[in-house]
Amino acid sequence: MLGNFAYHNPTKLYFGDGALCYLNEELPKYGKVVQLIYGGGSIKKNGLYDEIVSILKKNGKTIVEDGGVMPNPTVEKLREGVRIARENGVDFLLAVGGGSCCDYAKAVSVSVKCGEDPWDKYFIRFEEPTCEILPVGCVLTMAGTGSEMNGGSVITNHEAKLKIGHVFGDEVMPKFSILNPKYTYSLPKRQMVAGVYDIFNHICEQYFSGTDDNVSDYLAEGLMKSVVKNSRAAVLDPENYEARSNIMWAATWALNTLIACGKETDWMVHMIGQAVGAYTDQTHGMTLAAVSLPYYRFIMPYGVAKFARFAKEVWGVSEEGKSEKELAEAGLAEMEKWMKEIGVSMNISSLGVTPDMIEGIADATILLDGGYKKLTRDDVVRILKESL
Ligand code: NZQ
Ligand code: ZN
Numbered sequence: 001m002l003g004n005f006a007y008h009n010p011t012k013l014y015f016g017d018g019a020l021c022y023l024n025e026e027l028p029k030y031g032k033v034v035q036l037i038y039g040g041g042s043i044k045k046n047g048l049y050d051e052i053v054s055i056l057k058k059n060g061k062t063i064v065e066d067g068g069v070m071p072n073p074t075v076e077k078l079r080e081g082v083r084i085a086r087e088n089g090v091d092f093l094l095a096v097g098g099g100s101c102c103d104y105a106k107a108v109s110v111s112v113k114c115g116e117d118p119w120d121k122y123f124i125r126f127e128e129p130t131c132e133i134l135p136v137g138c139v140l141t142m143a144g145t146g147s148e149m150n151g152g153s154v155i156t157n158h159e160a161k162l163k164i165g166h167v168f169g170d171e172v173m174p175k176f177s178i179l180n181p182k183y184t185y186s187l188p189k190r191q192m193v194a195g196v197y198d199i200f201n202h203i204c205e206q207y208f209s210g211t212d213d214n215v216s217d218y219l220a221e222g223l224m225k226s227v228v229k230n231s232r233a234a235v236l237d238p239e240n241y242e243a244r245s246n247i248m249w250a251a252t253w254a255l256n257t258l259i260a261c262g263k264e265t266d267w268m269v270h271m272i273g274q275a276v277g278a279y280t281d282q283t284h285g286m287t288l289a290a291v292s293l294p295y296y297r298f299i300m301p302y303g304v305a306k307f308a309r310f311a312k313e314v315w316g317v318s319e320e321g322k323s324e325k326e327l328a329e330a331g332l333a334e335m336e337k338w339m340k341e342i343g344v345s346m347n348i349s350s351l352g353v354t355p356d357m358i359e360g361i362a363d364a365t366i367l368l369d370g371g372y373k374k375l376t377r378d379d380v381v382r383i384l385k386e387s388l
Contacts (some may be wrong), residue, residue: 001101001212001213001215001216001262002210002212002214002262003210003214003262003263004259004262005261006218006300007257007258008170008180008261009149009170009173009256009257009258010173010175011148011149011174011175011176011177011256012026012169012176012177013148013149013176013177013179013252014176014177014178014179015180015245015248015249016179016180016181016245017180017181017182017241017287018180019178019180020051020052020055020139020178020180022137022149022178023052023055023137023139024055024058024059026137026175026176027055027056027059027061027092028059029175029334030091030092030135030137030149030175031091031092031118032060032061032062032091033061033062033064033088033089033090033091033092034056034061034062034063034064034090034091034092034093034094035064035066035081035084035085035088035090035093035094035108036052036053036056036063036064036065036066036067036093036094036096037066037067037069037094037095037096037097037101037104037105037108038066038067038069038082038095038096038097039068039069039070039097039098039100039101040067040068040069040070040073040232041067042097042141042186043096043141045186046183048096048139048141048183049096050137050293051292052094052096052332054133056226058067063237064084064085064090066081066084066119067264069081069100069101069104070100071098071100071281071283071284072100072154072163072277072281072284073100073101073104073107073154073155073156074157074158075101075118075119075123075156075157076157077104078104078107078108078111078119079118079327080117081104081107081108082108082111082112082118084114084134085108085112085134090112090134091134091135092134092135092136092137093105093108093109093134093135093136093137093207093215094136094137094138094139095136095137095138095139095140095174096139096141097140097142098140098141098142098144098145098191099142099144099145099146099154099284100145101138102136102138102140102145102147102148102174103145103147103152103153103154103155104153104155104357105136105174106120106136106140106147106151106152106153106168106172106173106174107153107155108134108257109133109134109135109136109172110122110129110131110133110168110172112134113131113132113133113134113377114129114130114131115131118153118155119157122153122155122166122168123155123157123162123164123166124164124252128168128169129168129171129172133172134354136174136175137174137175137177137178138174138176138177138178139174139177139178139183140177140178140179140183140248141183141184141186141187142184142187142191142195142213142249143181143184143196143199143247143250144194144195144196144198144199144250144251144284144285145195145198145251145255145284146199146202146251146252146254146255146256147162148174148177148179148365149173149174149177149187149250149252149255149256150166150167150255150256150257151167151168151169151170151172151173152166152167152168152172152255153165153166153167153168153172153275154166154284156277156278156281157278158278158281159261161278161279161360161364162278163274163275163277163278163364164274164366165270165274171245173242179248179249179252181244181247181248182240182241182244184244184247184248184278185238185239185244187238189235189238189343190283190286191229191283191342191345192234192235192238193231193235193285193342193343194283194284194286194289194344194345195247195251195285195288196227196231196234196247196285196342196344197252197285197286197288197339197342197344198251198284198285198288199223199225199227199247199250199251199252199255199271199367200228201269201285201288201289202226202254202255203220203223203224203227203259203294204224204252204266204269204292204296205220205265205266205267205268205269205270206220206259206260206263206265206266207220207224207259207306207310207374208266208296208299208303208306208307208371209263209264209265209266209303209370209372210263210264210294210306211305211306214258214262215261215262216258216259216261216262216263217263219253219258219259219310220259220331221310221313221314223250223253223259224314226246226250227247227250227254227312228243228338229246230243230246230247230250231243231246231247231338231342232338232341232342234247235341235342235343238377243358257262263291264370264371265370265371266368266370266371266372267368267370268293268295268299268367268368268371268375269288269292269295269296269373270288270356270385271365271366271367271368272295272364272380273287273288273290273291273367274287274359274363274364274383275361275362275364275365275366276290276291276348276353276384277353278347278353278358278361278364279353279357279361280351280353281380282345282351282352285344286344286345286351287345287347287348287351288356289339289344289345289349290344290345290347290350290387291348291383291384291387293307293332293335293336293339293346294383294386294387295383296332296335297332298373298379298383298386299371299372299373300325300329300332300381301327302372302373303371303372303373304324304325304328307327307328307331307332307374308324308325308327308328308331310328310331311327311328311330311331311332312327312331314331315330315331315334315335317331317334346383347387347388348384348388349388350386353384353387353388355385355386355388358381358384358385358388359381362377362380363377364380365380367378367380
């Protein structure tokens with residue numbers, strides 16, 4: 001293992017059926033005025049909203065409503081959330097929902113006491129918070145992003161056609177997150193499999209880099225195998241608790257900084273996927289799925305040994321009679337079969353991308369250099385064309 005690192009994760013997790021009761025232990029640690037952040041209404045339909053409101057009231061909290069957080073939260077919604085928090089003297093932000101609600105809560109938390117425009121400060125200039133940060137807690141209803149145990153916050157600016165993530169430090173990470181796999185039962189299948197692919201790709205982004213022997217890669221392989229196995233089971237039976245709980249736990253570990261320890265990381269599927277998202281506002285996991293195979297087939301020759309290991313260790317492909325390159329290709333073919341089997345989007349045309357958008361999407365793609373090949377803008381254009 002060649003890289004140096006510090007590892008510390010301050011988020012406390014409560015996991016399992018019944019975990020919501022621990023909200024009673026956490027709430028007394030924070031102030032009286034709670035901004036209750038949620039999305040478009042799924043928590044009202046499945047009864048979670050009523051349960052949370054009742055716990056907040058029992059704990060003597062004043063509830064400030066902040067619903068309507070959309071998937072891929074926008075900069076306009078962020079500004080509204082900041083205004084709500086300021087006008088009501090909010091002490092604590094409680095996000096109840098998927099990654100969008102958790103990400104949004106973090107973005108509000110660093111902006112309420114900050115005089116500058118949050119978009120410019122955090123998502124254009126990538127500055128760190130210099131003001132007091134409001135504490136955030138999460139009750140997670142969708143497995144995918146890992147936002148429940150990381151500092152990431154992704155905000156979309158439709159006017160600028162940009163979707164940008166800022167990974168904040170420890171002080172912005174949720175103070176606690178409550179994870180009950182049963183809350184994910186009411187997810188539509190499309191959202192469930194988008195979340196599954198998001199998890200899988202988070203692991204890939206941290207796995208496909210480096211040539212040293214690194215414990216993070218062994219952890220990544222175990223997580224990937226678990227995601228593949230349990231996603232198959234969950235697609236057949238969405239109320240399979242064992243499968244849904246494994247998926248939820250794998251999601252957290254896929255992106256809570258552990259498997260990046262000692263490694264460089266790639267993240268180019270996310271950069272291209274986010275640019276597709278900026279143009280289409282499509283579901284995050286689907287934007288990743290739609291560009292993944294052209295991307296991985298393009299970079300495979302530059303990291304062929306790792307792709308061959310991926311084939312053997314994650315997909316169980318036999319190396320007998322195959323060259324390293326053939327083995328690597330067979331691994332990606334297995335991945336493609338699994339993606340089709342669970343039903344994720346396999347091209348960007350199905351997400352609304354038309355050929356005339358390609359140049360703009362390439363312009364909106366941030367180029368990083370942690371993977372096996374540093375892409376040029378022309379490479380991005382080629383990958384996008386192959387993803388159509
Ligand atoms: O808004 P509601 O009505 O709650 O419906 C949501 C939404 O329509 C629905 N949903 C969530 N839980 C449900 C449910 N429907 C029924 N039952 C439930 N239990 O699912 C839809 C999608 O929710 P959303 O929160 O948008 O999904 P996800 O968790 O995938 O979050 C996506 C956002 O996270 C960002 C993405 O870019 C995107 O903006 N990401 C955040 C990351 C991080 N913090 O580290 C990393 C990721 O790579 C990602 O970029
Ligand atoms: Zn993601």
